[in-house]
Amino acid sequence: MDMKLELVMVPVTDVDRAKEFYEKVGFVADHDQTVSDDVRFVQLTPPGSACSIAIGRGLTRMEPGSLDNMQMVIADADATHADLVARGIEVSDVDELAWGRFVFFADPDGNGWALQQLPDWSQGAGGEGYDAG
Structure with missing residues (x-):
């Protein structure tokens, strides 16, 4: 049985501000539909991802800003860091950990x-004790 994660709700206070932010990060706006006065659905997809996020009104009971540590895999932390900085996104320095190199950021909420x-892992980069096999 396959199960594919395809959509994650991200709670925000200002839909237009959040949409603009995520587009600045590089996400593609797939849908922006106002269903009613109470429901607006905006779907955005990170480049190369099979999973999208949804922001809007009337989509979730989570408090804006309560989603912590959503994670995406990137090919090159240094290049991604430089690209996001060039786009005007406030990001952390590249953080070197045993399980990878990380760049962190937060949306306006x-x-x-x-x-x-x-x-x-084939080079043993921080993978001591890790069995990839």
Whole structure:
């Protein structure tokens, strides 16, 4: 049985501000539909991802800013860091950990994101005790 995660709700206070932010990060706006006065659905997809996020009105009971540590995998932490800085996104320095190289940022409401460059386990990069096999 397959189960594919395809949509994650991200709670925000200002839909237009959040949409603009995520587009600045590089997400593509797939849908922006006002269903009623109480419901607006905006779907955005990170480049190369099979999973999208949804922001809007009337979509979730989570408090804006309560989503912490959503994680995406990236190929190159240094290049991603430089690209996001060039786009005007406030990001952390590249954080070197045993399980990867990370760049962190938050949306205007404080929803937290971690971008992980996976370690090269074949080179033993921080993978002591890790069995990839």
